[in-house]
Amino acid sequence: MKKLALSFAILILSFTQVALAQKSTKEIKGDKYYSFYSFDKAVEKYSQANVLTIEGKRKLADSYRNTGNTIKSEEVYATYVNEATAVADDFYNYASVLKTNGKYDEANKYMDKFKALSPNDLRAKNYAANNAQLTNLLKDEGKYKIEHLTINSDQQDFGTSYYNGKIVFASSRGGSQSIKRSYNWNQKPFLDLYVADVVSNQLKDPKNLNKKINNKLHEGPASFNSEGTFMAFTKNNYAEKSNDDVVKLQIFFSSLKNGKWSKEEAFKLNNAEYSVGHPCLTADGNIMYFASDMPGGFGGADLYRIQKDATGVWGNPENLGDKVNTEGNEMFPFFQEDNEILFFASNGHMGLGGLDMFVTSVKGTGFGKVLNAGAPMNTQSDDFALIIDSKMKMGYFSSNRLGGSGDDDIYAFELLTPYVFGKTIKGIAKDKMGNVLPATIVKLMDDAGKEVATVTTSTDGTYAFTVDADKVFKLNGTKDKYFDGNNTTSTAVKEDVIIADVVLEKDPGMALRILVTDGKTKQPVEGVKYKVTDLKTGEVFMESATSASGDALMPLVDKRLNDALAYKIELVKEGYFPKTVNYNSTIDKPGIVNVHEALDLSMDKEVKDLRDLVFINDIRFDLNKFNIRPDASAELDKVVKIMNKYPEMVIELGAHTDCRATKKYNETLSDKRAKASAAYIKSKITNPARIYGKGYGEAILLNGCECEGAVKSNCTEDEHQKNRRTEFKIISMGAGAEKVDVKNNSTKSFDKKK
Secondary structure: OHHHHOOOOOOOOOOOOOOOOOOOHHHHHHHHHHHOOOHHHHHHHHHHOOOOOHHHHHHHHHHHHHOOOHHHHHHHHHHHOOOOOOOHHHHHHHHHHHHHOOOHHHHHHHHHHHHHHOOOOHHHHHHHHHHHHHHHHHOOOOOEEEEEOOOOOOOOEEEEEEEOOEEEEEEOOOOOOOOOOEOOOOOOEOOEEEEEEEEOOEEEEEEEOOOOOOOOOOEEEEEEOOOOOEEEEEEEOOOOOOOOOOOOEEEEEEEEEOOEEOOOEEOOOOEOOEOEEEEEEOOOOOEEEEEEOOOOOOOOOEEEEEEEOOOOOEOOOEEOOOOOOOOOOEEEEEEEHHHOEEEEEEOOOOOOOOOEEEEEEEEOOEEOOOEEOOOOOOOOOOEEEEEEOOOOOEEEEEEOOOOOOOOOEEEEEEEOOOOOOOEEEEEEEEEOOOOEOOOOEEEEEEOOOOEEEEEEOOOOOEEEEEEOOOOEEEEEEEOOOEEOEEEEEEOOOOOOEEEOOEEEEEOOOOEEEEEOEEOOOOOEOOOOEEEEEEOOOOOEEEEEEOOOOOEEEEEOOOOOOOOEEEEEEEEEOOOEOOEEEEEEEEOOOOOEEEHHHOOOOEEOEOOOEHHHOOOOOOOOOOOOOOOOOHHHHHHHHHHHHHHHHOOOOEEEEEEEOOOOOOHHHHHHHHHHHHHHHHHHHHOOOOOHHHEEEEEEEOOOOOOOOOOOOOOOOOOOHHHHHHHOEEEEEEEEOOOOOEEEEOOOOEEEEOOOOO
């Protein structure tokens, strides 16, 4: 497997738990083979053990996975993953194997467990943010045309790179060496670099790239500058082993001089204790992307970028950050320089199983949204090492998917539709009635008001912008003979497509505008039916409903400056009290007359109890008295204000007592208090008959605090207080009216019946 060609953090499990039982001789031998990547022999020894420790089971499951037997790997994980000794990485690795076996629903259960135990793990966050898109990732949406290459052997063939119109790739096909060496991991020959011609996307006539470069262990993959005169390639560190007795991978360079490749030069970051590999050079060879499990990363193999200074010396490596890297393995970077797009493989980002290929836009030192390349480029197997031409049309990738020639194979592909990064803001330019507006100029601006892009809507009124995530944008729509439409939207959302329409109003010349709002929230109310009647002629001037923005525009076709206006405006909406207001004014300037600036066009939600409409404190009386105290009059004035706002509102004012004193006394006292309160309100409203007072005494208690006759109550004073109350029940509700004289800015209520 190519995962071994780069021996990064191959052991991605957390073998930190102390064995709970004495290891058997077979398990100890299995551990030895495991440490040298002889996974087939490790499986043999572990399987011979009568009992395995938890650590042994982990290594057995991992050995099966590394030899490609994911079915057996799943079976071993299942024997211990639900035990109390299981740790977070057990859930993650089991979920990974389940995905490789196509069991996505089951895999999600264990990813949920992993997320619960490691919520701050980048893999958990990535899963939480993107798992809902799994169904879409599995769909073949016609984005790619894929072709298996005839050059593939029954060995490993992978890791392509462009080289002077040819393709260089890594392969374990063996060649004609007299001494055959094989790699412990898969018992196949070591990797060498080959170069092949390109004929109609197929690779033909593969040859050994250079016998001096291809040595006894692994070489490849490689990368070249645009002239093909400078090469970076991965190879085993022959000289020394790490403290854990493992041969790591390193990067070396060679230059083409006089038709010959120079002696290899070691990369400054090569180290016996960690691996570096999978280089990708820019066209001039001065910037290199690569993978490494060096200390200080996020975990596993991370992607890095490094640049040469003016003297040609490599500087310090830059980790590509947590948008790209995770605690898993990120490998095989390919930077498409002309289009500033980075491709890479990962088993840490949300994928379909094994390694998946991902793509992101490069923005200076940062990166855009990371996209999974999706099916059929990605499968439940390992898919990796993508390269693509400067036109973003054709390229190659590697995979060990079913249907290949035996192991990792190379595939050609065509990209039929371009990648879309970031978020998409799309919408429709339309008028207040919902009619689409073609040929509308829509400008997109950032939150500082700087113009980002401009489009003209098509015949269906639609527009779309591709933008960055986590930002605020403003939209402005302009069209001849229309008022501008504006909208503000944010891309700090999970959705990749944000709908944001712009609504324009046709310029009617002279017009009335009304705005209806909710009396409590002050927010616009959509769908309010309004009828405007000309009080001079008695004719209905306009009848419709408010838009989503709670307003309406009514043309004044036959009106001129200094004309007097006298209109009755009736508002009706289910769930709200109906409302009627009169508007009297004189046109003192051309354009739009905003009626709501002179009238209160707010509507109150329908309620049965007046206290749900306005806050009223308890009405207090002196002991055994019913005269209206100053503090009570302040509360009753609130009722007066509401009843004057709705001149046809009818209210029953009910007074209640607690159980103490006699029933007859309580009835008499409560009735006097109710009638006194009602009388106070009657004196201040139109049509005083709209309110009446009634005393209920102790007839309607809110709790079990009864104490009449022989019954003795043990209720507290607070419990008795709940029964001493005044209620304002709305009996009926009709349309009301307010007469407004805009000139002197005075408002007086009146009774429509008078």
